[in-house]
Amino acid sequence: MIIKKRYDLVVVGAGPAGSSAAKRAAEAGFDVLLIEKRQEIGDPVRCAEGAGKRGIKRHIKPDPRWIAAEVRGSRVFAPDGTRLEISEEGSGVEVGYVLERKIFDRVLAEEAADAGADVMVKTLATGLIREDGRVAGILGRSLGRAVEVRAGLVVGADGVESMVGRWAGIETTLAPGDIETCAQFLLKGVEVDDYCEFYLSNRLAPGGYVWVFPKGDGMANVGIGVLGSRSESGMPIELLTRFVNKNFPSARVVEVVVGGVPVCGPIKRTIADGLMLVGDAARQSDPVTGGGILNALDAGVIAGDVAAESLEKGDVSREALKEYEERWREKIGASLARSLVVKERLVQLSDKDLNTLAHSIKDKDIARMGLFDLLSLLFKTNPRLLWSLRKLF
Numbered sequence: 001m002i003i004k005k006r007y008d009l010v011v012v013g014a015g016p017a018g019s020s021a022a023k024r025a026a027e028a029g030f031d032v033l034l035i036e037k038r039q040e041i042g043d044p045v046r047c048a049e050g051a052g053k054r055g056i057k058r059h060i061k062p063d064p065r066w067i068a069a070e071v072r073g074s075r076v077f078a079p080d081g082t083r084l085e086i087s088e089e090g091s092g093v094e095v096g097y098v099l100e101r102k103i104f105d106r107v108l109a110e111e112a113a114d115a116g117a118d119v120m121v122k123t124l125a126t127g128l129i130r131e132d133g134r135v136a137g138i139l140g141r142s143l144g145r146a147v148e149v150r151a152g153l154v155v156g157a158d159g160v161e162s163m164v165g166r167w168a169g170i171e172t173t174l175a176p177g178d179i180e181t182c183a184q185f186l187l188k189g190v191e192v193d194d195y196c197e198f199y200l201s202n203r204l205a206p207g208g209y210v211w212v213f214p215k216g217d218g219m220a221n222v223g224i225g226v227l228g229s230r231s232e233s234g235m236p237i238e239l240l241t242r243f244v245n246k247n248f249p250s251a252r253v254v255e256v257v258v259g260g261v262p263v264c265g266p267i268k269r270t271i272a273d274g275l276m277l278v279g280d281a282a283r284q285s286d287p288v289t290g291g292g293i294l295n296a297l298d299a300g301v302i303a304g305d306v307a308a309e310s311l312e313k314g315d316v317s318r319e320a321l322k323e324y325e326e327r328w329r330e331k332i333g334a335s336l337a338r339s340l341v342v343k344e345r346l347v348q349l350s351d352k353d354l355n356t357l358a359h360s361i362k363d364k365d366i367a368r369m370g371l372f373d374l375l376s377l378l379f380k381t382n383p384r385l386l387w388s389l390r391k392l393f
């Protein structure tokens with residue numbers, strides 16, 4: 001396939017955000033190019049692959065090809081082992097399906113292609129073309145050759161390590177405390193049931209948590225997130241190895257993942273003249289859980305719609321693209337803002353505090369509660385400990 005010299009829209013990065021934006025704009029009849037630097041979309045996986053069923057079904061018909069397991073809910077363990085069990089509906093954005101993202105991401109990109117988008121793998125954006133003060137295309141390398149592609153509009157969906165925003169003059173810098181540094185093993189030979197498990201403890205995972213997500217067939221994603229400001233080189237792998245050796249001594253590691261998740265809440269400005277940022281590139285992942293798949297899909301659809309409308313009107317100015325900012329903030333902005341307040345308190349809690357919180361609700365009927373109701377109950381039972389959350393209720 002040959003990349004054309006000009007498209008209506010160029011989308012950089014074929015993760016959930018990029019593919020959903022590309023699909024939407026292509027469905028509206030625009031000429032779209034979706035580029036991915038890796039040679040295989042979705043591989044290597046940098047994700048625990050958990051996503052709520054309702055959120056996924058909003059975007060795509062469930063398909064056994066990319067559903068590794070379905071779970072019934074989550075268990076949260078306090079540092080002293082106190083266990084809280086929450087139903088699937090109450091568990092939030094990461095619990096419901098455990099996906100096979102190598103296939104899921106590929107299928108999303110195929111859907112964009114079916115809608116008419118050109119999809120190019122092994123194609124790396126290396127810079128932006130600017131004309132008349134606006135972003136007007138990308139510079140890059142495709143299958144080893146230099147390319148220059150002009151575009152009416154560019155979407156930066158290039159994930160946590162995003163450069164597109166920075167090239168466009170948008171402040172995207174992440175401080176160490178803005179990111180969870182993660183490591184994950186795909187384990188074979190584990191005995192787990194159909195619950196996602198979360199282990200909270202500053203000893204196990206400073207400022208983060210350990211997760212065990214079942215993938216069926218004796219397999220599970222077992223991973224750790226450590227707050228960047230409390231992490232040292234090699235620490236996530238070291239702590240994860242310790243946890244796995246203790247809890248799954250006979251398991252085999254068949255895949256290792258390392259990566260980062262933004263937990264700082266979205267950047268202030270996600271648009272520039274001729275450009276929108278979406279998904280992890282815009283830091284739209286949940287600050288408490290680090291879950292970003294569903295928000296990336298939601299914001300991707302909005303970016304694709306706004307791209308189509310702006311191209312139709314012939315106005316891709318920053319002013320016109322404010323429509324994107326407004327719509328994605330209306331959809332996910334409030335929950336991201338709430339999560340950020342909660343995360344900022346959570347990372348300050350000692351293991352003793354976490355135990356106190358768990359004890360205060362362990363005999364209450366919390367199984368069917370949503371995250372907000374659970375927080376509200378925790379606040380009511382521990383007002384002094386959680387005073388900084390009062391503005392949420």
Ligand SMILES: Cc1cc2nc3c(=O)[nH]c(=O)nc-3n(C[C@H](O)[C@H](O)[C@H](O)COP(=O)(O)OP(=O)(O)OC[C@H]3O[C@@H](n4cnc5c(N)ncnc54)[C@H](O)[C@@H]3O)c2cc1C
Nearest residue numbers: 013015016017037047048049050125159259279280292293
């Ligand atoms: C260890 C770990 C566990 C996680 N677990 C979960 C979970 O269980 N549930 C959940 O919801 N979220 C989870 N997340 C977060 C989730 O993976 C992301 O939020 C989600 O993938 C964001 O989607 P995206 O499309 O914005 O970015 P990505 O999925 O990161 O896609 C960005 C794409 O852009 C490509 N790219 C980057 N730069 C360029 C370039 N210059 N040119 C071309 N292509 C480029 C990349 O190769 C990549 O394919 C986890 C993250 C990590 C690291």
